[in-house]
Amino acid sequence: MIVFVFVVICAVLVSHYTGNLCCICRKVKEIYYGKPGCIPLPNPGNVTLHYFGVRGKAEGIRFIMEEGGISYDETKFTKATWPAAKAKGVESGLYPFGQVPALITSTGSKVAQSLVVAHFVARSTGLDCDCRDYQRCEMLVQGIEDIKYHFGLLIKHADYDFARRKEFIDNVLPVWLKHFEKLAPSLTQQDGAFFASNRITWVDLLVFEVLNQQITYAADDFGGKTYKNTEILKQSPKLANFYRQMLKRDRIDAYLQSERRHPFTHFAKPKEVRT
Template structure:
Protein backbone atom coordinates (compact mmCIF):
# COMPACT_ATOMS: atom_id res chain seq x y z
CA UNK A 1 0.00 0.00 0.00
CA UNK A 2 1.55 3.29 -1.11
CA UNK A 3 1.37 6.42 0.99
CA UNK A 4 1.03 9.84 -0.54
CA UNK A 5 3.45 12.65 0.20
CA UNK A 6 0.72 14.43 2.13
CA UNK A 7 0.15 11.43 4.41
CA UNK A 8 3.87 11.03 5.10
CA UNK A 9 4.17 14.75 5.82
CA UNK A 10 1.28 14.67 8.28
CA UNK A 11 2.81 11.68 10.12
CA UNK A 12 6.17 13.46 10.26
CA UNK A 13 4.63 16.66 11.66
CA UNK A 14 2.66 14.64 14.21
CA UNK A 15 5.81 12.83 15.32
CA UNK A 16 7.73 16.10 15.68
CA UNK A 17 4.89 17.68 17.68
CA UNK A 18 4.69 14.63 19.93
CA UNK A 19 8.42 14.75 20.63
CA UNK A 20 8.32 18.48 21.31
CA UNK A 21 5.23 18.63 23.53
CA UNK A 22 6.19 15.59 25.59
CA UNK A 23 9.54 17.20 26.45
CA UNK A 24 11.53 14.53 24.61
CA UNK A 25 13.15 16.90 22.11
CA UNK A 26 16.46 17.26 24.01
CA UNK A 27 16.83 13.48 24.32
CA UNK A 28 16.00 13.01 20.64
CA UNK A 29 18.50 15.67 19.55
CA UNK A 30 21.16 14.18 21.83
CA UNK A 31 20.66 10.74 20.34
CA UNK A 32 20.69 12.09 16.80
CA UNK A 33 23.91 14.01 17.46
CA UNK A 34 25.64 10.94 18.90
CA UNK A 35 24.58 8.84 15.92
CA UNK A 36 25.79 11.39 13.38
CA UNK A 37 29.06 12.43 15.07
CA UNK A 38 29.89 9.39 17.20
CA UNK A 39 30.58 11.76 20.10
CA UNK A 40 28.83 12.46 23.37
CA UNK A 41 28.14 15.99 24.56
CA UNK A 42 26.71 19.23 23.27
CA UNK A 43 27.67 20.58 19.82
CA UNK A 44 30.66 18.37 18.96
CA UNK A 45 33.44 19.70 16.73
CA UNK A 46 35.79 17.94 14.33
CA UNK A 47 38.56 15.65 15.56
CA UNK A 48 41.92 17.01 16.70
CA UNK A 49 44.98 15.41 15.10
CA UNK A 50 47.90 17.10 16.85
CA UNK A 51 48.37 19.79 19.49
CA UNK A 52 51.23 21.99 20.63
CA UNK A 53 50.92 23.28 24.19
CA UNK A 54 52.56 26.62 24.93
CA UNK A 55 53.39 26.92 28.63
CA UNK A 56 56.10 26.88 31.24
CA UNK A 57 57.79 23.58 32.12
CA UNK A 58 55.52 22.99 35.14
CA UNK A 59 52.14 21.43 35.76
CA UNK A 60 50.16 24.58 36.51
CA UNK A 61 47.19 25.48 34.36
CA UNK A 62 48.32 23.24 31.51
CA UNK A 63 48.05 19.99 33.47
CA UNK A 64 44.34 19.41 32.94
CA UNK A 65 44.94 19.95 29.21
CA UNK A 66 47.74 17.37 29.21
CA UNK A 67 45.53 14.90 31.06
CA UNK A 68 42.74 15.31 28.51
CA UNK A 69 45.09 14.81 25.56
CA UNK A 70 46.53 11.71 27.22
CA UNK A 71 43.08 10.26 27.87
CA UNK A 72 41.97 11.01 24.30
CA UNK A 73 45.24 9.59 22.87
CA UNK A 74 45.89 12.82 20.95
CA UNK A 75 49.53 13.35 20.03
CA UNK A 76 51.06 16.57 21.35
CA UNK A 77 54.29 18.36 22.03
CA UNK A 78 55.16 21.48 23.99
CA UNK A 79 56.81 24.84 23.59
CA UNK A 80 58.05 25.61 27.09
CA UNK A 81 59.32 28.87 28.50
CA UNK A 82 61.47 30.04 31.36
CA UNK A 83 61.12 33.36 33.11
CA UNK A 84 64.02 34.56 30.96
CA UNK A 85 62.63 33.44 27.59
CA UNK A 86 58.98 34.30 28.26
CA UNK A 87 59.11 38.11 27.72
CA UNK A 88 60.37 37.78 24.13
CA UNK A 89 58.08 34.81 23.41
CA UNK A 90 55.13 36.78 24.80
CA UNK A 91 55.93 39.73 22.55
CA UNK A 92 56.03 37.52 19.46
CA UNK A 93 52.95 35.55 20.50
CA UNK A 94 50.86 38.66 21.04
CA UNK A 95 51.98 40.06 17.67
CA UNK A 96 51.08 36.81 15.88
CA UNK A 97 47.74 36.53 17.67
CA UNK A 98 48.49 33.18 19.31
CA UNK A 99 48.69 34.65 22.83
CA UNK A 100 45.47 36.65 22.62
CA UNK A 101 45.72 38.18 26.08
CA UNK A 102 49.48 37.88 26.55
CA UNK A 103 49.04 34.77 28.69
CA UNK A 104 49.56 31.04 28.55
CA UNK A 105 48.57 28.23 28.40
CA UNK A 106 47.75 28.39 24.74
CA UNK A 107 47.42 25.61 22.21
CA UNK A 108 47.94 25.48 18.48
CA UNK A 109 46.49 22.67 16.38
CA UNK A 110 47.57 21.06 13.15
CA UNK A 111 44.75 22.79 11.23
CA UNK A 112 46.06 26.22 12.28
CA UNK A 113 43.50 26.83 15.04
CA UNK A 114 44.84 28.42 18.23
CA UNK A 115 43.13 28.83 21.58
CA UNK A 116 43.90 30.45 24.93
CA UNK A 117 42.36 30.33 28.43
CA UNK A 118 42.79 26.96 30.13
CA UNK A 119 39.11 26.20 30.70
CA UNK A 120 38.12 27.25 27.18
CA UNK A 121 40.84 24.96 25.82
CA UNK A 122 39.63 22.07 28.00
CA UNK A 123 36.05 22.56 26.86
CA UNK A 124 37.05 22.65 23.18
CA UNK A 125 39.05 19.43 23.57
CA UNK A 126 35.98 17.97 25.27
CA UNK A 127 33.80 18.90 22.28
CA UNK A 128 36.30 17.29 19.90
CA UNK A 129 36.63 14.05 21.84
CA UNK A 130 33.16 13.29 23.21
CA UNK A 131 34.10 14.64 26.65
CA UNK A 132 31.79 17.64 26.46
CA UNK A 133 28.88 18.07 28.86
CA UNK A 134 25.38 17.40 27.57
CA UNK A 135 23.47 20.48 26.40
CA UNK A 136 21.03 20.39 29.32
CA UNK A 137 23.89 20.37 31.86
CA UNK A 138 26.14 23.05 30.34
CA UNK A 139 25.10 25.53 33.00
CA UNK A 140 26.02 23.09 35.78
CA UNK A 141 29.40 22.35 34.21
CA UNK A 142 30.05 26.06 33.98
CA UNK A 143 29.24 26.45 37.68
CA UNK A 144 31.65 23.63 38.57
CA UNK A 145 34.45 25.01 36.40
CA UNK A 146 34.12 28.57 37.69
CA UNK A 147 33.95 27.32 41.25
CA UNK A 148 37.14 25.33 40.66
CA UNK A 149 38.81 28.45 39.31
CA UNK A 150 37.80 30.43 42.41
CA UNK A 151 39.18 27.68 44.66
CA UNK A 152 42.40 27.48 42.65
CA UNK A 153 42.91 31.23 42.94
CA UNK A 154 43.05 30.95 46.75
CA UNK A 155 46.17 28.77 46.53
CA UNK A 156 47.74 30.86 43.77
CA UNK A 157 47.27 33.97 45.86
CA UNK A 158 49.48 32.72 48.67
CA UNK A 159 52.01 30.84 46.52
CA UNK A 160 52.82 33.93 44.48
CA UNK A 161 52.79 36.30 47.44
CA UNK A 162 56.36 37.60 47.99
CA UNK A 163 55.72 37.21 51.71
CA UNK A 164 54.61 33.55 51.43
CA UNK A 165 55.29 31.88 54.75
CA UNK A 166 54.73 28.62 56.59
CA UNK A 167 51.98 30.29 58.58
CA UNK A 168 50.21 31.20 55.34
CA UNK A 169 50.57 27.60 54.20
CA UNK A 170 49.11 26.28 57.45
CA UNK A 171 46.20 28.75 57.38
CA UNK A 172 45.35 27.58 53.87
CA UNK A 173 45.57 23.89 54.83
CA UNK A 174 43.57 24.27 58.03
CA UNK A 175 40.97 26.86 57.02
CA UNK A 176 40.73 27.85 53.34
CA UNK A 177 41.03 24.41 51.74
CA UNK A 178 38.57 22.67 54.11
CA UNK A 179 35.93 25.32 53.41
CA UNK A 180 36.21 24.86 49.64
CA UNK A 181 36.58 21.09 49.81
CA UNK A 182 33.34 20.98 51.80
CA UNK A 183 31.62 22.88 48.98
CA UNK A 184 32.89 20.41 46.39
CA UNK A 185 32.10 17.40 48.57
CA UNK A 186 28.45 18.43 48.38
CA UNK A 187 28.65 18.58 44.58
CA UNK A 188 30.61 15.35 44.13
CA UNK A 189 28.78 12.32 42.69
CA UNK A 190 27.30 10.01 45.29
CA UNK A 191 29.19 6.88 46.25
CA UNK A 192 26.40 4.84 44.69
CA UNK A 193 26.72 6.68 41.37
CA UNK A 194 30.51 6.38 41.49
CA UNK A 195 30.19 2.60 41.40
CA UNK A 196 29.27 2.84 37.71
CA UNK A 197 29.63 6.50 36.66
CA UNK A 198 32.18 8.39 38.78
CA UNK A 199 31.62 11.70 37.01
CA UNK A 200 30.62 15.15 38.21
CA UNK A 201 28.23 15.78 35.33
CA UNK A 202 26.10 13.51 33.15
CA UNK A 203 26.74 9.79 32.78
CA UNK A 204 30.06 10.06 30.99
CA UNK A 205 33.54 11.54 31.43
CA UNK A 206 33.65 15.29 30.71
CA UNK A 207 36.21 18.07 30.67
CA UNK A 208 34.92 19.23 34.05
CA UNK A 209 36.12 15.98 35.65
CA UNK A 210 39.65 16.84 34.52
CA UNK A 211 39.36 20.37 35.93
CA UNK A 212 38.18 19.05 39.30
CA UNK A 213 40.77 16.26 39.43
CA UNK A 214 43.59 18.68 38.68
CA UNK A 215 42.31 21.01 41.40
CA UNK A 216 42.17 18.19 43.95
CA UNK A 217 45.57 16.91 42.90
CA UNK A 218 47.15 20.34 43.38
CA UNK A 219 45.75 20.44 46.92
CA UNK A 220 46.90 16.90 47.69
CA UNK A 221 50.42 17.72 46.51
CA UNK A 222 50.54 21.05 48.35
CA UNK A 223 49.39 19.50 51.62
CA UNK A 224 52.13 16.84 51.51
CA UNK A 225 54.90 19.10 50.18
CA UNK A 226 57.64 19.08 52.80
CA UNK A 227 58.19 22.56 54.22
CA UNK A 228 59.11 21.38 57.67
CA UNK A 229 55.44 21.45 58.72
CA UNK A 230 53.08 18.52 59.45
CA UNK A 231 52.07 16.75 56.24
CA UNK A 232 48.33 16.34 55.73
CA UNK A 233 46.26 13.81 53.77
CA UNK A 234 43.90 16.57 52.82
CA UNK A 235 41.17 14.52 51.14
CA UNK A 236 40.71 11.92 53.88
CA UNK A 237 37.71 13.68 55.51
CA UNK A 238 35.90 13.99 52.18
CA UNK A 239 34.70 10.52 51.24
CA UNK A 240 33.07 11.33 47.90
CA UNK A 241 35.92 13.54 46.69
CA UNK A 242 38.53 11.04 47.80
CA UNK A 243 36.71 8.24 45.98
CA UNK A 244 36.43 10.31 42.81
CA UNK A 245 40.12 11.25 43.03
CA UNK A 246 41.25 7.63 43.36
CA UNK A 247 38.97 6.36 40.60
CA UNK A 248 40.14 9.08 38.24
CA UNK A 249 43.78 8.27 39.01
CA UNK A 250 43.11 4.63 38.17
CA UNK A 251 41.81 5.22 34.63
CA UNK A 252 44.35 3.31 32.48
CA UNK A 253 45.61 6.16 30.30
CA UNK A 254 45.61 8.65 33.16
CA UNK A 255 47.42 6.17 35.42
CA UNK A 256 50.05 5.54 32.73
CA UNK A 257 50.65 9.27 32.34
CA UNK A 258 50.88 9.92 36.08
CA UNK A 259 53.62 7.28 36.33
CA UNK A 260 55.49 8.39 33.22
CA UNK A 261 58.44 10.79 32.88
CA UNK A 262 56.13 13.11 30.93
CA UNK A 263 54.50 14.02 34.24
CA UNK A 264 56.29 17.05 35.68
CA UNK A 265 57.30 16.94 39.35
CA UNK A 266 55.24 19.08 41.68
CA UNK A 267 56.86 22.44 42.37
CA UNK A 268 55.99 25.64 44.16
CA UNK A 269 57.44 29.05 43.21
CA UNK A 270 59.52 29.26 46.37
CA UNK A 271 59.84 27.43 49.66
CA UNK A 272 59.45 29.76 52.63
CA UNK A 273 62.44 30.16 54.94
CA UNK A 274 62.62 27.91 57.99
CA UNK A 275 61.18 29.12 61.22
CA UNK A 276 63.57 30.97 63.48
CA UNK A 277 64.20 28.90 66.55
CA UNK A 278 64.05 30.81 69.81
CA UNK A 279 67.43 31.44 71.30
CA UNK A 280 68.35 29.07 74.07
CA UNK A 281 68.81 30.56 77.49
Protein backbone atom coordinates in the same frame (compact mmCIF):
# COMPACT_ATOMS: atom_id res chain seq x y z
CA MET B 1 13.13 8.78 -1.15
CA ILE B 2 10.05 10.99 -1.27
CA VAL B 3 8.58 9.14 1.71
CA PHE B 4 11.83 9.57 3.67
CA VAL B 5 11.92 13.32 2.98
CA PHE B 6 8.27 13.60 3.99
CA VAL B 7 8.96 11.77 7.28
CA VAL B 8 11.93 14.04 8.03
CA ILE B 9 9.88 17.18 7.34
CA CYS B 10 7.09 15.90 9.59
CA ALA B 11 9.60 15.09 12.35
CA VAL B 12 11.08 18.59 12.14
CA LEU B 13 7.65 20.22 12.24
CA VAL B 14 6.54 18.12 15.21
CA SER B 15 9.81 18.82 17.02
CA HIS B 16 9.49 22.54 16.35
CA TYR B 17 5.98 22.80 17.75
CA THR B 18 6.69 20.54 20.74
CA GLY B 19 9.92 22.33 21.63
CA ASN B 20 12.18 19.33 20.95
CA LEU B 21 13.89 20.60 17.82
CA CYS B 22 17.08 21.59 19.65
CA CYS B 23 17.31 18.14 21.23
CA ILE B 24 17.02 16.45 17.85
CA CYS B 25 19.61 18.78 16.30
CA ARG B 26 22.03 18.06 19.11
CA LYS B 27 21.48 14.31 18.72
CA VAL B 28 22.11 14.54 14.97
CA LYS B 29 25.33 16.45 15.65
CA GLU B 30 26.40 13.83 18.20
CA ILE B 31 25.79 11.05 15.67
CA TYR B 32 27.55 13.00 12.91
CA TYR B 33 30.71 13.59 14.94
CA GLY B 34 30.58 10.18 16.61
CA LYS B 35 31.05 11.49 20.14
CA PRO B 36 28.86 12.52 23.08
CA GLY B 37 28.51 16.00 24.51
CA CYS B 38 26.31 19.02 24.10
CA ILE B 39 28.44 20.79 21.48
CA PRO B 40 30.82 18.23 19.91
CA LEU B 41 33.60 19.31 17.58
CA PRO B 42 35.48 17.37 14.90
CA ASN B 43 38.77 15.70 15.78
CA PRO B 44 41.48 18.34 16.23
CA GLY B 45 44.21 16.52 14.33
CA ASN B 46 47.78 17.07 15.53
CA VAL B 47 47.90 19.28 18.59
CA THR B 48 50.64 21.51 20.01
CA LEU B 49 50.27 22.93 23.50
CA HIS B 50 52.10 26.18 24.24
CA TYR B 51 53.12 26.64 27.86
CA PHE B 52 56.07 26.47 30.21
CA GLY B 53 57.79 23.25 31.26
CA VAL B 54 55.70 22.99 34.44
CA ARG B 55 52.27 21.68 35.41
CA GLY B 56 50.62 25.01 36.23
CA LYS B 57 47.53 26.11 34.33
CA ALA B 58 48.15 23.58 31.57
CA GLU B 59 47.96 20.44 33.71
CA GLY B 60 44.18 20.15 33.57
CA ILE B 61 44.39 20.47 29.77
CA ARG B 62 46.99 17.70 29.69
CA PHE B 63 44.72 15.41 31.74
CA ILE B 64 41.88 16.00 29.27
CA MET B 65 44.13 15.29 26.27
CA GLU B 66 45.49 12.16 27.93
CA GLU B 67 42.04 10.78 28.78
CA GLY B 68 40.76 11.81 25.36
CA GLY B 69 43.54 9.90 23.62
CA ILE B 70 45.03 12.92 21.88
CA SER B 71 48.66 12.70 20.89
CA TYR B 72 50.18 16.11 21.46
CA ASP B 73 53.44 18.01 21.37
CA GLU B 74 54.49 20.85 23.63
CA THR B 75 56.27 24.12 23.08
CA LYS B 76 57.87 24.75 26.45
CA PHE B 77 58.93 28.28 27.24
CA THR B 78 61.46 29.39 29.83
CA LYS B 79 61.89 32.75 31.53
CA ALA B 80 64.52 33.51 28.92
CA THR B 81 62.52 32.53 25.82
CA TRP B 82 59.09 33.73 26.89
CA PRO B 83 59.40 37.52 26.38
CA ALA B 84 60.25 37.21 22.67
CA ALA B 85 57.68 34.45 22.16
CA LYS B 86 55.03 36.52 23.96
CA ALA B 87 55.65 39.56 21.75
CA LYS B 88 55.47 37.42 18.63
CA GLY B 89 52.34 35.63 19.85
CA VAL B 90 50.54 38.88 20.68
CA GLU B 91 51.43 40.26 17.27
CA SER B 92 50.20 37.14 15.44
CA GLY B 93 47.07 36.81 17.55
CA LEU B 94 48.04 33.40 18.95
CA TYR B 95 48.25 34.89 22.45
CA PRO B 96 45.56 37.58 22.25
CA PHE B 97 45.96 38.49 25.93
CA GLY B 98 49.71 37.87 26.11
CA GLN B 99 49.20 34.67 28.09
CA VAL B 100 49.57 30.93 27.80
CA PRO B 101 48.43 28.15 27.72
CA ALA B 102 47.39 28.23 24.10
CA LEU B 103 46.76 25.49 21.57
CA ILE B 104 47.34 25.05 17.85
CA THR B 105 45.85 22.20 15.81
CA SER B 106 46.71 20.89 12.37
CA THR B 107 43.08 21.51 11.38
CA GLY B 108 43.62 25.25 11.73
CA SER B 109 42.30 26.03 15.20
CA LYS B 110 44.12 28.47 17.47
CA VAL B 111 42.76 28.59 21.00
CA ALA B 112 43.89 30.64 24.01
CA GLN B 113 42.98 31.00 27.71
CA SER B 114 43.18 27.90 29.89
CA LEU B 115 39.48 27.11 30.41
CA VAL B 116 38.64 27.79 26.78
CA VAL B 117 41.43 25.46 25.68
CA ALA B 118 40.29 22.80 28.15
CA HIS B 119 36.69 22.98 26.92
CA PHE B 120 37.78 22.96 23.28
CA VAL B 121 39.75 19.76 23.84
CA ALA B 122 36.83 18.22 25.74
CA ARG B 123 34.38 19.02 22.94
CA SER B 124 36.83 17.54 20.41
CA THR B 125 37.23 14.26 22.31
CA GLY B 126 33.72 13.44 23.54
CA LEU B 127 34.46 14.66 27.08
CA ASP B 128 32.05 17.58 27.00
CA CYS B 129 29.07 17.49 29.38
CA ASP B 130 25.58 16.66 28.17
CA CYS B 131 23.33 19.66 27.54
CA ARG B 132 21.11 18.93 30.54
CA ASP B 133 24.18 19.24 32.80
CA TYR B 134 25.72 22.33 31.25
CA GLN B 135 24.93 24.76 34.06
CA ARG B 136 26.10 22.26 36.66
CA CYS B 137 29.37 21.73 34.81
CA GLU B 138 30.00 25.44 34.41
CA MET B 139 29.31 25.92 38.11
CA LEU B 140 31.79 23.18 39.04
CA VAL B 141 34.48 24.60 36.75
CA GLN B 142 34.08 28.04 38.33
CA GLY B 143 34.30 26.44 41.77
CA ILE B 144 37.61 24.88 40.76
CA GLU B 145 38.81 28.31 39.66
CA ASP B 146 37.84 29.67 43.08
CA ILE B 147 40.06 27.10 44.81
CA LYS B 148 42.93 28.07 42.52
CA TYR B 149 42.27 31.74 43.15
CA HIS B 150 42.60 31.31 46.92
CA PHE B 151 45.68 29.14 46.45
CA GLY B 152 47.16 31.85 44.25
CA LEU B 153 46.51 34.48 46.91
CA LEU B 154 48.51 32.35 49.32
CA ILE B 155 51.58 31.62 47.26
CA LYS B 156 51.79 35.10 45.72
CA HIS B 157 51.47 36.89 49.06
CA ALA B 158 54.47 39.05 49.90
CA ASP B 159 54.58 37.48 53.39
CA TYR B 160 54.00 33.89 52.28
CA ASP B 161 55.49 31.75 55.05
CA PHE B 162 54.99 28.44 56.87
CA ALA B 163 52.31 29.91 59.15
CA ARG B 164 50.22 31.18 56.22
CA ARG B 165 50.68 27.84 54.46
CA LYS B 166 49.38 25.93 57.51
CA GLU B 167 46.42 28.30 57.82
CA PHE B 168 45.49 27.63 54.20
CA ILE B 169 45.79 23.84 54.53
CA ASP B 170 43.92 23.62 57.83
CA ASN B 171 41.26 26.31 57.47
CA VAL B 172 40.85 27.67 53.94
CA LEU B 173 41.12 24.54 51.81
CA PRO B 174 38.71 22.47 53.98
CA VAL B 175 35.95 25.02 53.35
CA TRP B 176 36.21 24.44 49.59
CA LEU B 177 36.59 20.69 49.93
CA LYS B 178 33.38 20.71 51.98
CA HIS B 179 31.58 22.53 49.17
CA PHE B 180 32.76 19.98 46.61
CA GLU B 181 31.98 17.09 48.94
CA LYS B 182 28.30 18.09 48.79
CA LEU B 183 28.42 17.98 44.98
CA ALA B 184 30.56 14.86 44.63
CA PRO B 185 29.15 11.59 43.25
CA SER B 186 27.65 9.12 45.71
CA LEU B 187 29.83 6.54 47.44
CA THR B 188 27.59 3.81 46.04
CA GLN B 189 28.54 4.69 42.46
CA GLN B 190 32.12 3.40 42.72
CA ASP B 191 33.29 2.96 39.09
CA GLY B 192 30.60 5.38 37.93
CA ALA B 193 31.69 8.12 40.32
CA PHE B 194 31.37 11.09 37.97
CA PHE B 195 30.23 14.64 38.66
CA ALA B 196 27.88 14.92 35.67
CA SER B 197 26.34 13.19 32.65
CA ASN B 198 26.83 9.64 34.06
CA ARG B 199 30.21 9.37 32.34
CA ILE B 200 33.62 10.94 32.57
CA THR B 201 33.75 14.54 31.37
CA TRP B 202 36.25 17.38 31.39
CA VAL B 203 34.84 18.50 34.74
CA ASP B 204 35.93 15.25 36.42
CA LEU B 205 39.43 15.72 35.06
CA LEU B 206 39.65 19.33 36.25
CA VAL B 207 38.39 18.36 39.71
CA PHE B 208 40.91 15.51 39.81
CA GLU B 209 43.72 17.85 38.79
CA VAL B 210 43.04 20.40 41.52
CA LEU B 211 42.71 17.63 44.13
CA ASN B 212 45.98 16.12 42.96
CA GLN B 213 47.63 19.54 43.17
CA GLN B 214 46.43 20.21 46.70
CA ILE B 215 47.18 16.70 47.97
CA THR B 216 50.74 17.01 46.67
CA TYR B 217 51.16 20.52 48.05
CA ALA B 218 49.84 19.70 51.53
CA ALA B 219 52.03 16.58 51.79
CA ASP B 220 55.26 18.45 50.98
CA ASP B 221 57.05 19.44 54.19
CA PHE B 222 59.95 21.11 52.38
CA GLY B 223 62.47 18.50 53.44
CA GLY B 224 61.13 18.09 56.95
CA LYS B 225 61.24 21.80 57.71
CA THR B 226 57.53 22.37 58.28
CA TYR B 227 54.05 20.97 58.82
CA LYS B 228 52.46 18.59 56.34
CA ASN B 229 49.03 17.01 55.98
CA THR B 230 48.79 13.74 54.07
CA GLU B 231 45.05 13.28 54.69
CA ILE B 232 43.32 16.37 53.37
CA LEU B 233 40.43 14.23 52.06
CA LYS B 234 39.89 12.43 55.38
CA GLN B 235 36.73 14.44 56.08
CA SER B 236 35.53 14.15 52.47
CA PRO B 237 34.67 10.47 51.84
CA LYS B 238 32.89 11.07 48.54
CA LEU B 239 35.75 13.13 47.15
CA ALA B 240 38.23 10.53 48.39
CA ASN B 241 36.30 7.79 46.62
CA PHE B 242 36.13 9.87 43.44
CA TYR B 243 39.88 10.49 43.60
CA ARG B 244 40.65 6.78 44.07
CA GLN B 245 38.46 5.83 41.12
CA MET B 246 40.14 8.39 38.89
CA LEU B 247 43.57 7.04 39.84
CA LYS B 248 42.46 3.65 38.51
CA ARG B 249 41.70 4.90 35.02
CA ASP B 250 44.20 3.39 32.60
CA ARG B 251 45.12 6.55 30.72
CA ILE B 252 45.31 8.68 33.85
CA ASP B 253 47.46 6.11 35.63
CA ALA B 254 49.75 5.82 32.60
CA TYR B 255 50.20 9.59 32.46
CA LEU B 256 50.88 9.89 36.18
CA GLN B 257 53.63 7.28 35.86
CA SER B 258 55.09 8.61 32.62
CA GLU B 259 58.09 10.81 31.99
CA ARG B 260 55.80 13.13 30.03
CA ARG B 261 54.47 14.51 33.27
CA HIS B 262 56.36 17.45 34.66
CA PRO B 263 57.52 17.13 38.28
CA PHE B 264 55.73 19.05 41.00
CA THR B 265 57.33 22.44 41.55
CA HIS B 266 56.47 25.39 43.77
CA PHE B 267 55.49 28.57 41.96
CA ALA B 268 56.80 30.38 45.02
CA LYS B 269 58.34 29.19 48.27
CA PRO B 270 57.66 30.28 51.84
CA LYS B 271 60.06 32.86 53.21
CA GLU B 272 61.78 30.31 55.42
CA VAL B 273 63.10 28.32 52.46
CA ARG B 274 63.76 31.01 49.91
CA THR B 275 67.31 31.25 48.67
